Amino acid sequence: MSRGGATLALALGFFLGAGAAAAASPEELARGELLFHIGGCTNCHTAEGGPLLAGGDPLETPFGRFYAPNITPDPETGIGRWSEADFLRAMREGRSPSGAPYYPAFPYTSYAKMSEADLRALKAYLDTIPPVRRPNREHELGFPYNVRWGLLLWQWAFHDPAPFRPDPTKSEAWNRGAYLVLGPGHCAECHTPRTWYGALDDSRAFAGGRLGKEVIPNITSDPEKGIGRWTAGDLRGLLVIGIKPDGDFVGGDMAKVVRNGTAKLPEADREAIVEFLLSLPPR
Template sequence: MRTLVCAALVSASLAGRAHAGSANMQEFTQIERGRYLTILSDCAGCHTVPGGKPFSGGRPIETPFGNIISPNVTPDLETGIGAWSDDQFDAAVRKGIGRTGAHLYPAMPYNAYTRMSRDDVMAIRAYLTSLEPVRNSRNADTLPFPFNIRSTMIVWNALYFTAGEYKPEPTKSAEWNRGKFIVDGPAHCGACHTPKTLLGGDRTDQYLQGANLQGWSAPDITNNRRTGLGSWTADDVALYLKTGHNRATAATGPMAEAVELSTSRMKDEDTKAIESWPRLFGQRPAGFKWIPAGLC
């Protein structure tokens, strides 16, 4: 009888360890997925002051309407996202609604991040939650009147924001869809490379045809051979994304930072997807000029 009891206890212990091991592996997989999604989204580019604590915010974000200070997205309970619910975090990232219900400014490219799924956003949250909490508060309201009236974003959203995650084109390849998802979604290429209206919204009829932001020129990255990248090869695109230079040009300023923090760390299959989708679609981007984004 004693032998049977011991055997049962050992069996239960082993089963418990196996379950714990499976749960730990699932958690690790989720965190790792979120880590990579923050790379695709270039989150560190906005939420980290050069030389500062990763993702602790405090970086000034230049906009045509004034500067916005990027927030702390570490799991600090008071100044970060540690006390946020999953629904609040998802609403901020994909809908532009802050924790208190106030509208966020489109310096946080929720109009692109909305193409991600809730599962994508929860993976990002899992990764950020795994980081060291950093106490770092910021002044969230730095824009001059009347741009400091957040309710005006209701009008902006009606004009320029359409919520909804990316739906794959069933007639296209997986690579084509992956490239389109990255370009339109987490990488938010159009945030810099698409000309803007006076209100800061995208001129969708000139998608990726170049714009001037923050004192830098984000070039035309369509396949136009005169103004764009029509003469670039697939190797030119891949080399630029991975290293910041190729036979035609070299990245400088904010784009060099984007290469360092984001595109150079992308998986080869994703840089290939980025190149192949626009080429099949009729446009060929070479990279993205970094634009500050954050839960503003």
Template sequence: MSGLRASLIGSLIVALVCVAGGAKAQNEKLAQGEYLVRAGGCVTCHTADAARPFAGGKPIATPFGDVYAPNLTSDRATGIGAWTDAQFIRAMREGVGRNGERLYPAFPYTAYTLLSDDDLLAMRAYLATVPPVRATTPRNTLSFPFDQRWLMPLWNLVNFTPGRFVPDPSKSAEWNRGAYLVEGLGHCGECHTPRNWLGGLKSGARLAGADVAGWRAGNLTADRVAGIGAWRDDELTRFLSTGAAPGRAHALGPMAEVVAASTQYLTPADQRAIVVYLRTVSAVPVQNARVRTSFGQASRVDVTSLDASGDGARLYAAACASCHGMTGEGIVPFPALIHDGVTGALGTMTTSNLVLVILHGVNRKTREAHALMPAFGAQFTDEQIAALGNYLTRQFGDPRAMTDAKSVARLRAISQ
């Protein structure tokens, strides 16, 4: 009897150890999935209402119309709660939905095709824990013929190369990790690579900068004028962590969302890996680009003596000087505007970011700071924003970069 009792106790101990081990493995998988979902920036596109994360409904602006991000919560009717693992993996790698429908490449399956089985299953496991939200995705507003899903196989034939990530044995493990993050999970090229007339990525201009919902995503190549070739490693990792690299750039618009929801949560090792990989991306110069430090100076004008109420200088004094200083040299913690990437029009005469940040402001929250700038879109007319923008570029930035009311109106109309 005592032998039987000992056997039962031993079996019970083994069972408890197995259960504990299984629970630990599941918790580790969920933690891995949460990290990967953050690194992939999923919440950025799939959240229209901050109170309902992953519930979809956010419009993704494209040159062909708006594509609405779907519901990723565990709701079985309107989310992905009823999807199988195989259906999830197929969508991520092939751009095919649960019912066989072709997905539009506003969803970056062209990059996610590189992801490993383990990573995709971990992401799936985490998303299954997201509380269900009943939310039907609005209909896309694409123009003809881009609203015809049956044409997507032809698009894929020209613009999509499926396949898993294959490490380069001639490179370090750190470089390969960076390549996996930049090209796959982080899908950086989806915003930072220009597109052809069909919306596919231009392979000859990889990471050379592109337009996204009106914003200009920066050149991430090794070019020292228009790209990041002159940045120090610590400036790049700081930008990924905080969205701010004083004297270089501040994350605005979609990039501010990426920093707040994704890159700030990357481990220091992953941030360094990204930098290591980006250092090897071939330089793609921009015609007529100029180093930002070659122009722009502090203002010494007494703006209170100016009479024209619509003058950019007076608008600056009324709306901007309390944070950026009357001279534009900044008042801590607010940045200086002299030699800034926005007023300097990225050194490439690109004023869209300047206009859009005046229209929509900044709300970038990281663990280090909460960067806030009010939006002036409702307060200022298109003419006033153009006047203010032109004053900023003439005084503090690139005097070649000019905008007008018509350009402001066009940018104002783009969904954000």
């Protein structure tokens, strides 16, 4: 291509890119906001009392302490310079714009199941968050976990970037619930125990266990170990206000999942989650 042609292509690319960003419709932004809520982005990326999405409080894990970075559109300290493709790659492949692999403390392992249209809507919504200048903190990890490139092997072995595939034998609501739980809701990231390698143990899906110091309940339909005795109404109460059938309220991380996530969903989506959860095979 001639220089002039390249310049023209660049200018056109810029024009189309800018046009696409400006063209996010109110419907797309509303869809992005819903995904932002159920995705729980703020639970990790916003510090207690701090500016929205400008970087989170320490996340304690068995591998060390992580600090979720600034994901506001600030061009210097946030992700303001990211293209839509950069964002899709981070959410699906767990790679930074320069190709560096992310730690699975960022649950891209679940977000990868989101549809392309949903990821675009989420990016469009994030672009509307006020930019905040706040430099990221380094994670505090011991050897060998501090060797980021070691994650390439982990991703190769354990990360499946395939999007969610609906099950045609199930209802539309069940599939919507499955999508929200397994994809943006990333419920398995806490409720499914992990193997020694830190990958989700699918043979024990949603069977709970320990996560660092927290005890995670079994939410399968097992009547003894899980929530098999809960009614749809019980689950609704939990997903709307965090109340359990015994009258207690959930605490800790789950309180945030409810307050910032499931409580903000449209009723039909919550009902879809209820239908899916009640169908989880006992484990």
